[in-house]
Amino acid sequence: GAGVSQTPSNKVTEKGKYVELRCDPISGHTALYWYRQSLGQGPEFLIYFQGTGAADDSGLPNDRFFAVRPEGSVSTLKIQRTERGDSAVYLCASSPRGWGTQYFGPGTRLTVL
Amino acid sequence: DQQVKQNSPSLSVQEGRISILNCDYTNSMFDYFLWYKKYPAEGPTFLISISSIKDKNEDGRFTVFLNKSAKHLSLHIVPSQPGDSAVYFCAASPLNSGNTPLVFGKGTRLSVIA
Numbered sequence: 001g002a003g004v005s006q007t008p009s010n011k012v013t014e015k016g017k018y019v020e021l022r023c024d025p026i027s028g029h030t031a032l033y034w035y036r037q038s039l040g041q042g043p044e045f046l047i048y049f050q051g052t053g054a055a056d057d058s059g060l061p062n063d064r065f066f067a068v069r070p071e072g073s074v075s076t077l078k079i080q081r082t083e084r085g086d087s088a089v090y091l092c093a094s095s096p097r098g099w100g101t102q103y104f105g106p107g108t109r110l111t112v113l
Numbered sequence: 114d115q116q117v118k119q120n121s122p123s124l125s126v127q128e129g130r131i132s133i134l135n136c137d138y139t140n141s142m143f144d145y146f147l148w149y150k151k152y153p154a155e156g157p158t159f160l161i162s163i164s165s166i167k168d169k170n171e172d173g174r175f176t177v178f179l180n181k182s183a184k185h186l187s188l189h190i191v192p193s194q195p196g197d198s199a200v201y202f203c204a205a206s207p208l209n210s211g212n213t214p215l216v217f218g219k220g221t222r223l224s225v226i227a
Binding site for chain 2 (some may be wrong): 004006031033035041042043044045048056059088091092095098099100101102103104105106107
């Protein structure tokens with residue numbers, strides 16, 4: 001079956017611009033997670049959705065970061081006024097329930113110039 | 114403050130031998146542990162998990178051992194194959210507290226030499 005997909009695979013933008021990153025979870029998975037991975041680090045949690053609502057957004061670094069999941073399936077991570085420090089690989093994961101094993105997409109590599 | 118630590122950034126093993134990857138954690142609330150494997154330009158792929166009620170879980174060539182008193186887990190791969198060469202991440206979650214986001218270590222790069 002289809003796994004988690006993320007678009008775009010690569011995004012290059014200029015400092016100060018707005019970007020949107022999209023995640024399509026595995027069909028039927030109610031839980032969706034966003035993580036960010038910087039070079040030499042493991043993935044770091046950003047936000048978790050259970051259905052349409054954000055159950056935990058404690059990992060979002062500041063108010064420039066926002067995510068939505070309006071219909072409980074596809075999610076969009078939005079970053080305003082991008083900064084060079086936002087450059088990283090943004091990973092999306094989904095799980096069938098709100099606990100247990102998470103299945104990851106290939107990630108979006110964001111580069112802020 | 115690193116709650117999940119993988120102290121070996123890299124490991125090199127000969128094909129056919131055993132690979133042992135180690136992971137330590139500090140948060141006693143963690144009760145569910147996972148290992149992921151990551152190839153370049155791909156997302157992490159789930160390998161194997163273990164709940165704190167067990168001390169061992171086995172799946173084919175992969176076995177995870179958990180020592181709760183030492184707050185230590187390890188992944189054994191035997192026999193190691195060249196296709197196992199990847200970065201391995203240890204992850205943990207405090208499931209029983211209702212929190213589900215995973216906390217990851219920094220990873221160990223495994224190279225299996227033919």
